[in-house]
Amino acid sequence: MMRLASALLLALCATFGAAAVQVTDDANNVVTLDQPAKRVISLLPHATELLFDIGAGPALVGVDEYSNYPAAAQDIPRVGDYFALNLEVILALQPDLIIAWPNGNSAAQLERLAAFNIPVYLSDPQNVGMIVENLRDLGRLTDQSDRAEQVAMGFEDAMKDLQRRFSDREPVRVFYQVWHDPIFTISGDNFIGELITYCGGVNVFADAPVLAPQVGRESVLAANPEVILGGGSDGTGLDIWRTVTDLSAVRQGHLYTLNTGHLSRPTLGLVTGGEALCTTIDRARAQ
Known part of the structure:
Protein backbone atom coordinates (compact mmCIF):
# COMPACT_ATOMS: atom_id res chain seq x y z
CA MET A 1 0.00 0.00 0.00
CA PHE A 155 15.06 45.94 -17.25
CA GLU A 156 12.32 47.81 -15.41
CA ASP A 157 14.77 49.09 -12.79
CA ALA A 158 17.19 50.30 -15.47
CA MET A 159 14.41 52.22 -17.21
CA LYS A 160 13.32 53.78 -13.92
CA ASP A 161 16.91 54.81 -13.22
CA LEU A 162 17.15 56.49 -16.63
CA GLN A 163 13.91 58.36 -15.96
CA ARG A 164 15.03 59.38 -12.48
CA ARG A 165 18.33 60.81 -13.76
CA PHE A 166 17.10 62.76 -16.78
CA SER A 167 13.34 63.37 -16.90
CA ASP A 168 13.29 66.44 -14.61
CA ARG A 169 16.00 68.32 -16.48
CA GLU A 170 15.28 71.34 -18.65
CA PRO A 171 12.88 70.31 -21.46
CA VAL A 172 14.34 70.09 -24.97
CA ARG A 173 12.17 69.94 -28.10
CA VAL A 174 13.18 66.86 -30.10
CA PHE A 175 12.46 65.63 -33.63
CA TYR A 176 13.36 61.97 -34.10
CA GLN A 177 13.75 61.08 -37.78
CA VAL A 178 13.25 57.41 -38.55
CA TRP A 179 13.69 57.88 -42.31
CA HIS A 180 14.32 60.85 -44.59
CA ASP A 181 12.74 60.02 -47.97
CA PRO A 182 9.88 60.22 -47.27
CA ILE A 183 10.19 61.65 -43.78
CA PHE A 184 8.99 59.33 -41.00
CA THR A 185 9.06 59.96 -37.27
CA ILE A 186 7.57 58.40 -34.12
CA SER A 187 4.69 59.33 -31.85
CA GLY A 188 4.60 59.44 -28.07
CA ASP A 189 3.02 55.98 -27.99
CA ASN A 190 6.15 54.34 -29.39
CA PHE A 191 8.89 53.05 -27.05
CA ILE A 192 11.37 55.51 -28.59
CA GLY A 193 8.91 58.32 -27.88
CA GLU A 194 8.68 57.06 -24.31
CA LEU A 195 12.46 57.10 -23.99
CA ILE A 196 12.61 60.68 -25.25
CA THR A 197 10.30 61.61 -22.37
CA TYR A 198 12.51 59.70 -19.92
CA CYS A 199 15.41 61.80 -21.20
CA GLY A 200 13.62 65.06 -20.47
CA GLY A 201 12.92 65.60 -24.15
CA VAL A 202 9.66 66.80 -25.69
CA ASN A 203 8.81 64.82 -28.82
CA VAL A 204 7.42 67.43 -31.24
CA PHE A 205 5.18 64.78 -32.86
CA ALA A 206 4.13 63.04 -29.64
CA ASP A 207 0.44 63.61 -30.39
CA ALA A 208 0.50 61.98 -33.83
CA PRO A 209 -2.41 59.51 -34.21
CA VAL A 210 -0.23 56.65 -35.50
CA LEU A 211 2.93 55.07 -34.09
CA ALA A 212 5.21 55.97 -37.01
CA PRO A 213 3.68 58.90 -38.93
CA GLN A 214 4.91 60.26 -42.22
CA VAL A 215 5.37 64.02 -41.88
CA GLY A 216 6.03 66.84 -44.31
CA ARG A 217 8.97 69.20 -44.33
CA GLU A 218 6.63 72.08 -43.49
CA SER A 219 5.39 70.27 -40.38
CA VAL A 220 8.94 69.91 -39.08
CA LEU A 221 9.62 73.59 -39.78
CA ALA A 222 6.44 74.56 -37.91
CA ALA A 223 7.42 72.36 -34.92
CA ASN A 224 10.89 74.00 -34.88
CA PRO A 225 12.73 71.36 -32.80
CA GLU A 226 15.83 72.28 -30.81
CA VAL A 227 17.39 68.86 -31.50
CA ILE A 228 17.09 66.59 -34.54
CA LEU A 229 18.08 62.95 -34.09
CA GLY A 230 18.46 60.41 -36.89
CA GLY A 231 19.63 56.88 -37.41
CA GLY A 232 22.20 55.42 -39.77
CA SER A 233 25.95 55.05 -39.66
CA ASP A 234 27.00 58.09 -41.69
CA GLY A 235 24.36 60.70 -40.88
CA THR A 236 23.42 61.29 -44.51
CA GLY A 237 19.72 61.15 -43.62
CA LEU A 238 20.11 64.42 -41.74
CA ASP A 239 21.62 66.20 -44.75
CA ILE A 240 18.14 67.36 -45.80
CA TRP A 241 18.15 69.75 -42.81
CA ARG A 242 21.75 71.02 -42.64
CA THR A 243 21.08 74.15 -44.69
CA VAL A 244 17.65 74.89 -43.22
CA THR A 245 18.72 77.68 -40.90
CA ASP A 246 15.11 78.50 -40.02
CA LEU A 247 15.30 75.51 -37.67
CA SER A 248 16.60 76.12 -34.16
CA ALA A 249 18.35 72.72 -34.19
CA VAL A 250 20.32 73.68 -37.31
CA ARG A 251 21.32 77.12 -36.07
CA GLN A 252 22.64 75.63 -32.82
CA GLY A 253 24.34 72.69 -34.50
CA HIS A 254 22.15 70.13 -32.76
CA LEU A 255 21.82 67.47 -35.47
CA TYR A 256 22.95 64.11 -34.14
CA THR A 257 23.26 60.67 -35.68
CA LEU A 258 22.44 57.76 -33.37
CA ASN A 259 23.36 54.11 -33.70
CA THR A 260 19.84 52.73 -33.84
CA GLY A 261 20.93 49.12 -33.30
CA HIS A 262 19.81 49.41 -29.68
CA LEU A 263 16.73 51.54 -30.39
CA SER A 264 15.00 49.84 -33.30
CA ARG A 265 13.67 46.81 -31.42
CA PRO A 266 11.70 46.49 -28.16
CA THR A 267 14.36 44.49 -26.35
CA LEU A 268 16.81 44.82 -23.46
CA GLY A 269 19.01 46.76 -25.88
CA LEU A 270 16.85 49.80 -25.06
CA VAL A 271 18.86 50.16 -21.85
CA THR A 272 21.99 50.90 -23.90
CA GLY A 273 20.05 52.81 -26.55
CA GLY A 274 18.22 54.89 -23.95
CA GLU A 275 21.50 55.83 -22.25
CA ALA A 276 22.93 57.03 -25.58
CA LEU A 277 19.71 58.90 -26.38
CA CYS A 278 19.64 60.70 -23.03
CA THR A 279 23.34 61.53 -23.18
CA THR A 280 22.91 63.05 -26.66
CA ILE A 281 19.90 65.16 -25.63
CA ASP A 282 21.78 66.23 -22.50
CA ARG A 283 24.75 67.34 -24.60
CA ALA A 284 22.47 69.63 -26.59
CA ARG A 285 20.86 70.85 -23.38
CA ALA A 286 24.23 71.80 -21.92
CA GLN A 287 25.18 73.80 -25.00
Missing part, protein backbone atom coordinates in the same frame (compact mmCIF):
# COMPACT_ATOMS: atom_id res chain seq x y z
CA MET A 2 2.83 2.40 0.84
CA ARG A 3 4.43 1.81 -2.57
CA LEU A 4 1.08 2.35 -4.32
CA ALA A 5 0.50 5.59 -2.42
CA SER A 6 4.00 6.81 -3.30
CA ALA A 7 3.47 6.00 -6.96
CA LEU A 8 0.18 7.88 -7.00
CA LEU A 9 1.83 10.86 -5.30
CA LEU A 10 4.63 10.93 -7.88
CA ALA A 11 2.14 10.72 -10.71
CA LEU A 12 0.17 13.56 -9.17
CA CYS A 13 3.31 15.73 -8.86
CA ALA A 14 4.24 15.02 -12.47
CA THR A 15 0.75 16.07 -13.57
CA PHE A 16 0.92 19.35 -11.67
CA GLY A 17 4.50 19.93 -12.89
CA ALA A 18 3.19 19.98 -16.46
CA ALA A 19 0.18 22.12 -15.65
CA ALA A 20 -1.55 24.18 -18.32
CA VAL A 21 -0.21 27.66 -19.02
CA GLN A 22 -2.42 30.62 -19.90
CA VAL A 23 -1.45 34.19 -20.86
CA THR A 24 -3.02 37.07 -22.78
CA ASP A 25 -1.02 38.34 -25.76
CA ASP A 26 -0.69 41.87 -27.16
CA ALA A 27 -3.78 41.43 -29.33
CA ASN A 28 -5.80 40.50 -26.21
CA ASN A 29 -6.04 36.87 -27.28
CA VAL A 30 -5.90 34.24 -24.53
CA VAL A 31 -3.14 31.75 -25.35
CA THR A 32 -3.37 28.39 -23.58
CA LEU A 33 -0.84 25.56 -23.61
CA ASP A 34 -1.44 22.17 -22.05
CA GLN A 35 2.13 22.36 -20.79
CA PRO A 36 5.08 24.76 -21.28
CA ALA A 37 6.38 24.88 -24.85
CA LYS A 38 9.42 22.81 -25.74
CA ARG A 39 9.55 23.61 -29.47
CA VAL A 40 9.12 27.30 -30.30
CA ILE A 41 9.21 29.23 -33.57
CA SER A 42 9.78 32.99 -33.46
CA LEU A 43 8.64 35.01 -36.46
CA LEU A 44 10.09 38.32 -35.32
CA PRO A 45 13.58 39.41 -34.20
CA HIS A 46 12.65 41.07 -30.91
CA ALA A 47 10.90 37.92 -29.66
CA THR A 48 13.95 35.84 -30.58
CA GLU A 49 16.15 38.17 -28.49
CA LEU A 50 13.78 38.13 -25.54
CA LEU A 51 13.58 34.32 -25.58
CA PHE A 52 17.37 34.07 -25.44
CA ASP A 53 17.45 36.68 -22.67
CA ILE A 54 15.20 34.57 -20.43
CA GLY A 55 17.07 31.34 -21.10
CA ALA A 56 14.58 29.88 -23.59
CA GLY A 57 16.93 30.01 -26.58
CA PRO A 58 17.41 26.21 -26.62
CA ALA A 59 13.65 25.80 -27.19
CA LEU A 60 13.82 27.70 -30.50
CA VAL A 61 13.57 25.35 -33.49
CA GLY A 62 12.86 28.01 -36.13
CA VAL A 63 13.15 31.78 -36.60
CA ASP A 64 12.44 34.44 -39.22
CA GLU A 65 15.04 35.71 -41.70
CA TYR A 66 15.78 38.84 -39.67
CA SER A 67 16.50 37.17 -36.31
CA ASN A 68 20.22 37.94 -36.28
CA TYR A 69 20.86 38.50 -32.59
CA PRO A 70 22.29 37.00 -30.47
CA ALA A 71 24.86 35.17 -32.60
CA ALA A 72 23.39 31.80 -31.63
CA ALA A 73 20.15 32.76 -33.38
CA GLN A 74 21.93 32.68 -36.73
CA ASP A 75 22.34 28.90 -36.47
CA ILE A 76 18.59 28.24 -36.14
CA PRO A 77 16.62 27.16 -39.25
CA ARG A 78 14.87 30.00 -41.14
CA VAL A 79 11.14 29.71 -41.79
CA GLY A 80 10.46 32.85 -43.87
CA ASP A 81 10.05 36.58 -43.40
CA TYR A 82 7.31 39.18 -42.85
CA PHE A 83 6.04 38.75 -46.39
CA ALA A 84 5.99 34.98 -46.75
CA LEU A 85 6.29 32.03 -44.41
CA ASN A 86 7.34 28.54 -45.44
CA LEU A 87 4.43 26.63 -43.96
CA GLU A 88 5.86 23.26 -44.96
CA VAL A 89 9.05 23.91 -43.02
CA ILE A 90 7.10 25.27 -40.04
CA LEU A 91 4.88 22.19 -39.87
CA ALA A 92 7.86 19.86 -40.30
CA LEU A 93 9.52 21.46 -37.26
CA GLN A 94 6.47 20.47 -35.16
CA PRO A 95 6.30 23.60 -32.98
CA ASP A 96 4.09 23.67 -29.91
CA LEU A 97 4.18 27.50 -29.88
CA ILE A 98 4.67 30.25 -32.46
CA ILE A 99 5.50 33.86 -31.58
CA ALA A 100 4.22 36.21 -34.31
CA TRP A 101 3.77 39.91 -35.08
CA PRO A 102 0.14 41.05 -35.51
CA ASN A 103 1.10 44.05 -37.68
CA GLY A 104 3.80 42.35 -39.71
CA ASN A 105 3.21 38.68 -40.41
CA SER A 106 0.63 37.75 -43.02
CA ALA A 107 -2.80 37.46 -41.37
CA ALA A 108 -3.83 34.84 -43.93
CA GLN A 109 -0.83 32.65 -43.15
CA LEU A 110 -1.29 33.04 -39.41
CA GLU A 111 -4.89 31.89 -39.87
CA ARG A 112 -3.63 28.83 -41.72
CA LEU A 113 -1.31 28.05 -38.83
CA ALA A 114 -4.21 28.42 -36.41
CA ALA A 115 -6.11 25.89 -38.51
CA PHE A 116 -3.40 23.37 -37.66
CA ASN A 117 -4.11 24.03 -33.95
CA ILE A 118 -0.66 25.51 -33.30
CA PRO A 119 -0.91 28.07 -30.47
CA VAL A 120 0.18 31.55 -31.58
CA TYR A 121 1.26 34.33 -29.22
CA LEU A 122 1.07 37.78 -30.88
CA SER A 123 3.84 40.07 -29.66
CA ASP A 124 3.84 43.82 -30.37
CA PRO A 125 5.21 45.66 -27.30
CA GLN A 126 5.08 49.41 -27.85
CA ASN A 127 6.27 50.65 -24.46
CA VAL A 128 8.44 49.62 -21.52
CA GLY A 129 5.51 48.15 -19.59
CA MET A 130 4.53 45.92 -22.51
CA ILE A 131 8.12 44.71 -22.95
CA VAL A 132 8.15 43.73 -19.27
CA GLU A 133 4.88 41.83 -19.71
CA ASN A 134 6.20 40.10 -22.84
CA LEU A 135 9.21 38.88 -20.88
CA ARG A 136 6.98 37.47 -18.16
CA ASP A 137 4.53 35.90 -20.64
CA LEU A 138 7.32 34.25 -22.61
CA GLY A 139 8.75 32.99 -19.34
CA ARG A 140 5.47 31.33 -18.40
CA LEU A 141 5.02 29.87 -21.88
CA THR A 142 8.48 28.28 -21.90
CA ASP A 143 8.80 27.29 -18.24
CA GLN A 144 11.37 30.02 -17.58
CA SER A 145 9.32 32.17 -15.19
CA ASP A 146 12.02 32.63 -12.55
CA ARG A 147 14.66 33.78 -15.00
CA ALA A 148 12.13 35.91 -16.90
CA GLU A 149 11.08 37.65 -13.70
CA GLN A 150 14.70 38.50 -12.85
CA VAL A 151 15.28 39.88 -16.36
CA ALA A 152 12.01 41.83 -16.36
CA MET A 153 12.75 43.43 -12.99
CA GLY A 154 16.30 44.32 -14.03
Whole structure:
Protein backbone atom coordinates (compact mmCIF):
# COMPACT_ATOMS: atom_id res chain seq x y z
CA MET A 1 0.00 0.00 0.00
CA MET A 2 2.83 2.40 0.84
CA ARG A 3 4.43 1.81 -2.57
CA LEU A 4 1.08 2.35 -4.32
CA ALA A 5 0.50 5.59 -2.42
CA SER A 6 4.00 6.81 -3.30
CA ALA A 7 3.47 6.00 -6.96
CA LEU A 8 0.18 7.88 -7.00
CA LEU A 9 1.83 10.86 -5.30
CA LEU A 10 4.63 10.93 -7.88
CA ALA A 11 2.14 10.72 -10.71
CA LEU A 12 0.17 13.56 -9.17
CA CYS A 13 3.31 15.73 -8.86
CA ALA A 14 4.24 15.02 -12.47
CA THR A 15 0.75 16.07 -13.57
CA PHE A 16 0.92 19.35 -11.67
CA GLY A 17 4.50 19.93 -12.89
CA ALA A 18 3.19 19.98 -16.46
CA ALA A 19 0.18 22.12 -15.65
CA ALA A 20 -1.55 24.18 -18.32
CA VAL A 21 -0.21 27.66 -19.02
CA GLN A 22 -2.42 30.62 -19.90
CA VAL A 23 -1.45 34.19 -20.86
CA THR A 24 -3.02 37.07 -22.78
CA ASP A 25 -1.02 38.34 -25.76
CA ASP A 26 -0.69 41.87 -27.16
CA ALA A 27 -3.78 41.43 -29.33
CA ASN A 28 -5.80 40.50 -26.21
CA ASN A 29 -6.04 36.87 -27.28
CA VAL A 30 -5.90 34.24 -24.53
CA VAL A 31 -3.14 31.75 -25.35
CA THR A 32 -3.37 28.39 -23.58
CA LEU A 33 -0.84 25.56 -23.61
CA ASP A 34 -1.44 22.17 -22.05
CA GLN A 35 2.13 22.36 -20.79
CA PRO A 36 5.08 24.76 -21.28
CA ALA A 37 6.38 24.88 -24.85
CA LYS A 38 9.42 22.81 -25.74
CA ARG A 39 9.55 23.61 -29.47
CA VAL A 40 9.12 27.30 -30.30
CA ILE A 41 9.21 29.23 -33.57
CA SER A 42 9.78 32.99 -33.46
CA LEU A 43 8.64 35.01 -36.46
CA LEU A 44 10.09 38.32 -35.32
CA PRO A 45 13.58 39.41 -34.20
CA HIS A 46 12.65 41.07 -30.91
CA ALA A 47 10.90 37.92 -29.66
CA THR A 48 13.95 35.84 -30.58
CA GLU A 49 16.15 38.17 -28.49
CA LEU A 50 13.78 38.13 -25.54
CA LEU A 51 13.58 34.32 -25.58
CA PHE A 52 17.37 34.07 -25.44
CA ASP A 53 17.45 36.68 -22.67
CA ILE A 54 15.20 34.57 -20.43
CA GLY A 55 17.07 31.34 -21.10
CA ALA A 56 14.58 29.88 -23.59
CA GLY A 57 16.93 30.01 -26.58
CA PRO A 58 17.41 26.21 -26.62
CA ALA A 59 13.65 25.80 -27.19
CA LEU A 60 13.82 27.70 -30.50
CA VAL A 61 13.57 25.35 -33.49
CA GLY A 62 12.86 28.01 -36.13
CA VAL A 63 13.15 31.78 -36.60
CA ASP A 64 12.44 34.44 -39.22
CA GLU A 65 15.04 35.71 -41.70
CA TYR A 66 15.78 38.84 -39.67
CA SER A 67 16.50 37.17 -36.31
CA ASN A 68 20.22 37.94 -36.28
CA TYR A 69 20.86 38.50 -32.59
CA PRO A 70 22.29 37.00 -30.47
CA ALA A 71 24.86 35.17 -32.60
CA ALA A 72 23.39 31.80 -31.63
CA ALA A 73 20.15 32.76 -33.38
CA GLN A 74 21.93 32.68 -36.73
CA ASP A 75 22.34 28.90 -36.47
CA ILE A 76 18.59 28.24 -36.14
CA PRO A 77 16.62 27.16 -39.25
CA ARG A 78 14.87 30.00 -41.14
CA VAL A 79 11.14 29.71 -41.79
CA GLY A 80 10.46 32.85 -43.87
CA ASP A 81 10.05 36.58 -43.40
CA TYR A 82 7.31 39.18 -42.85
CA PHE A 83 6.04 38.75 -46.39
CA ALA A 84 5.99 34.98 -46.75
CA LEU A 85 6.29 32.03 -44.41
CA ASN A 86 7.34 28.54 -45.44
CA LEU A 87 4.43 26.63 -43.96
CA GLU A 88 5.86 23.26 -44.96
CA VAL A 89 9.05 23.91 -43.02
CA ILE A 90 7.10 25.27 -40.04
CA LEU A 91 4.88 22.19 -39.87
CA ALA A 92 7.86 19.86 -40.30
CA LEU A 93 9.52 21.46 -37.26
CA GLN A 94 6.47 20.47 -35.16
CA PRO A 95 6.30 23.60 -32.98
CA ASP A 96 4.09 23.67 -29.91
CA LEU A 97 4.18 27.50 -29.88
CA ILE A 98 4.67 30.25 -32.46
CA ILE A 99 5.50 33.86 -31.58
CA ALA A 100 4.22 36.21 -34.31
CA TRP A 101 3.77 39.91 -35.08
CA PRO A 102 0.14 41.05 -35.51
CA ASN A 103 1.10 44.05 -37.68
CA GLY A 104 3.80 42.35 -39.71
CA ASN A 105 3.21 38.68 -40.41
CA SER A 106 0.63 37.75 -43.02
CA ALA A 107 -2.80 37.46 -41.37
CA ALA A 108 -3.83 34.84 -43.93
CA GLN A 109 -0.83 32.65 -43.15
CA LEU A 110 -1.29 33.04 -39.41
CA GLU A 111 -4.89 31.89 -39.87
CA ARG A 112 -3.63 28.83 -41.72
CA LEU A 113 -1.31 28.05 -38.83
CA ALA A 114 -4.21 28.42 -36.41
CA ALA A 115 -6.11 25.89 -38.51
CA PHE A 116 -3.40 23.37 -37.66
CA ASN A 117 -4.11 24.03 -33.95
CA ILE A 118 -0.66 25.51 -33.30
CA PRO A 119 -0.91 28.07 -30.47
CA VAL A 120 0.18 31.55 -31.58
CA TYR A 121 1.26 34.33 -29.22
CA LEU A 122 1.07 37.78 -30.88
CA SER A 123 3.84 40.07 -29.66
CA ASP A 124 3.84 43.82 -30.37
CA PRO A 125 5.21 45.66 -27.30
CA GLN A 126 5.08 49.41 -27.85
CA ASN A 127 6.27 50.65 -24.46
CA VAL A 128 8.44 49.62 -21.52
CA GLY A 129 5.51 48.15 -19.59
CA MET A 130 4.53 45.92 -22.51
CA ILE A 131 8.12 44.71 -22.95
CA VAL A 132 8.15 43.73 -19.27
CA GLU A 133 4.88 41.83 -19.71
CA ASN A 134 6.20 40.10 -22.84
CA LEU A 135 9.21 38.88 -20.88
CA ARG A 136 6.98 37.47 -18.16
CA ASP A 137 4.53 35.90 -20.64
CA LEU A 138 7.32 34.25 -22.61
CA GLY A 139 8.75 32.99 -19.34
CA ARG A 140 5.47 31.33 -18.40
CA LEU A 141 5.02 29.87 -21.88
CA THR A 142 8.48 28.28 -21.90
CA ASP A 143 8.80 27.29 -18.24
CA GLN A 144 11.37 30.02 -17.58
CA SER A 145 9.32 32.17 -15.19
CA ASP A 146 12.02 32.63 -12.55
CA ARG A 147 14.66 33.78 -15.00
CA ALA A 148 12.13 35.91 -16.90
CA GLU A 149 11.08 37.65 -13.70
CA GLN A 150 14.70 38.50 -12.85
CA VAL A 151 15.28 39.88 -16.36
CA ALA A 152 12.01 41.83 -16.36
CA MET A 153 12.75 43.43 -12.99
CA GLY A 154 16.30 44.32 -14.03
CA PHE A 155 15.06 45.94 -17.25
CA GLU A 156 12.32 47.81 -15.41
CA ASP A 157 14.77 49.09 -12.79
CA ALA A 158 17.19 50.30 -15.47
CA MET A 159 14.41 52.22 -17.21
CA LYS A 160 13.32 53.78 -13.92
CA ASP A 161 16.91 54.81 -13.22
CA LEU A 162 17.15 56.49 -16.63
CA GLN A 163 13.91 58.36 -15.96
CA ARG A 164 15.03 59.38 -12.48
CA ARG A 165 18.33 60.81 -13.76
CA PHE A 166 17.10 62.76 -16.78
CA SER A 167 13.34 63.37 -16.90
CA ASP A 168 13.29 66.44 -14.61
CA ARG A 169 16.00 68.32 -16.48
CA GLU A 170 15.28 71.34 -18.65
CA PRO A 171 12.88 70.31 -21.46
CA VAL A 172 14.34 70.09 -24.97
CA ARG A 173 12.17 69.94 -28.10
CA VAL A 174 13.18 66.86 -30.10
CA PHE A 175 12.46 65.63 -33.63
CA TYR A 176 13.36 61.97 -34.10
CA GLN A 177 13.75 61.08 -37.78
CA VAL A 178 13.25 57.41 -38.55
CA TRP A 179 13.69 57.88 -42.31
CA HIS A 180 14.32 60.85 -44.59
CA ASP A 181 12.74 60.02 -47.97
CA PRO A 182 9.88 60.22 -47.27
CA ILE A 183 10.19 61.65 -43.78
CA PHE A 184 8.99 59.33 -41.00
CA THR A 185 9.06 59.96 -37.27
CA ILE A 186 7.57 58.40 -34.12
CA SER A 187 4.69 59.33 -31.85
CA GLY A 188 4.60 59.44 -28.07
CA ASP A 189 3.02 55.98 -27.99
CA ASN A 190 6.15 54.34 -29.39
CA PHE A 191 8.89 53.05 -27.05
CA ILE A 192 11.37 55.51 -28.59
CA GLY A 193 8.91 58.32 -27.88
CA GLU A 194 8.68 57.06 -24.31
CA LEU A 195 12.46 57.10 -23.99
CA ILE A 196 12.61 60.68 -25.25
CA THR A 197 10.30 61.61 -22.37
CA TYR A 198 12.51 59.70 -19.92
CA CYS A 199 15.41 61.80 -21.20
CA GLY A 200 13.62 65.06 -20.47
CA GLY A 201 12.92 65.60 -24.15
CA VAL A 202 9.66 66.80 -25.69
CA ASN A 203 8.81 64.82 -28.82
CA VAL A 204 7.42 67.43 -31.24
CA PHE A 205 5.18 64.78 -32.86
CA ALA A 206 4.13 63.04 -29.64
CA ASP A 207 0.44 63.61 -30.39
CA ALA A 208 0.50 61.98 -33.83
CA PRO A 209 -2.41 59.51 -34.21
CA VAL A 210 -0.23 56.65 -35.50
CA LEU A 211 2.93 55.07 -34.09
CA ALA A 212 5.21 55.97 -37.01
CA PRO A 213 3.68 58.90 -38.93
CA GLN A 214 4.91 60.26 -42.22
CA VAL A 215 5.37 64.02 -41.88
CA GLY A 216 6.03 66.84 -44.31
CA ARG A 217 8.97 69.20 -44.33
CA GLU A 218 6.63 72.08 -43.49
CA SER A 219 5.39 70.27 -40.38
CA VAL A 220 8.94 69.91 -39.08
CA LEU A 221 9.62 73.59 -39.78
CA ALA A 222 6.44 74.56 -37.91
CA ALA A 223 7.42 72.36 -34.92
CA ASN A 224 10.89 74.00 -34.88
CA PRO A 225 12.73 71.36 -32.80
CA GLU A 226 15.83 72.28 -30.81
CA VAL A 227 17.39 68.86 -31.50
CA ILE A 228 17.09 66.59 -34.54
CA LEU A 229 18.08 62.95 -34.09
CA GLY A 230 18.46 60.41 -36.89
CA GLY A 231 19.63 56.88 -37.41
CA GLY A 232 22.20 55.42 -39.77
CA SER A 233 25.95 55.05 -39.66
CA ASP A 234 27.00 58.09 -41.69
CA GLY A 235 24.36 60.70 -40.88
CA THR A 236 23.42 61.29 -44.51
CA GLY A 237 19.72 61.15 -43.62
CA LEU A 238 20.11 64.42 -41.74
CA ASP A 239 21.62 66.20 -44.75
CA ILE A 240 18.14 67.36 -45.80
CA TRP A 241 18.15 69.75 -42.81
CA ARG A 242 21.75 71.02 -42.64
CA THR A 243 21.08 74.15 -44.69
CA VAL A 244 17.65 74.89 -43.22
CA THR A 245 18.72 77.68 -40.90
CA ASP A 246 15.11 78.50 -40.02
CA LEU A 247 15.30 75.51 -37.67
CA SER A 248 16.60 76.12 -34.16
CA ALA A 249 18.35 72.72 -34.19
CA VAL A 250 20.32 73.68 -37.31
CA ARG A 251 21.32 77.12 -36.07
CA GLN A 252 22.64 75.63 -32.82
CA GLY A 253 24.34 72.69 -34.50
CA HIS A 254 22.15 70.13 -32.76
CA LEU A 255 21.82 67.47 -35.47
CA TYR A 256 22.95 64.11 -34.14
CA THR A 257 23.26 60.67 -35.68
CA LEU A 258 22.44 57.76 -33.37
CA ASN A 259 23.36 54.11 -33.70
CA THR A 260 19.84 52.73 -33.84
CA GLY A 261 20.93 49.12 -33.30
CA HIS A 262 19.81 49.41 -29.68
CA LEU A 263 16.73 51.54 -30.39
CA SER A 264 15.00 49.84 -33.30
CA ARG A 265 13.67 46.81 -31.42
CA PRO A 266 11.70 46.49 -28.16
CA THR A 267 14.36 44.49 -26.35
CA LEU A 268 16.81 44.82 -23.46
CA GLY A 269 19.01 46.76 -25.88
CA LEU A 270 16.85 49.80 -25.06
CA VAL A 271 18.86 50.16 -21.85
CA THR A 272 21.99 50.90 -23.90
CA GLY A 273 20.05 52.81 -26.55
CA GLY A 274 18.22 54.89 -23.95
CA GLU A 275 21.50 55.83 -22.25
CA ALA A 276 22.93 57.03 -25.58
CA LEU A 277 19.71 58.90 -26.38
CA CYS A 278 19.64 60.70 -23.03
CA THR A 279 23.34 61.53 -23.18
CA THR A 280 22.91 63.05 -26.66
CA ILE A 281 19.90 65.16 -25.63
CA ASP A 282 21.78 66.23 -22.50
CA ARG A 283 24.75 67.34 -24.60
CA ALA A 284 22.47 69.63 -26.59
CA ARG A 285 20.86 70.85 -23.38
CA ALA A 286 24.23 71.80 -21.92
CA GLN A 287 25.18 73.80 -25.00
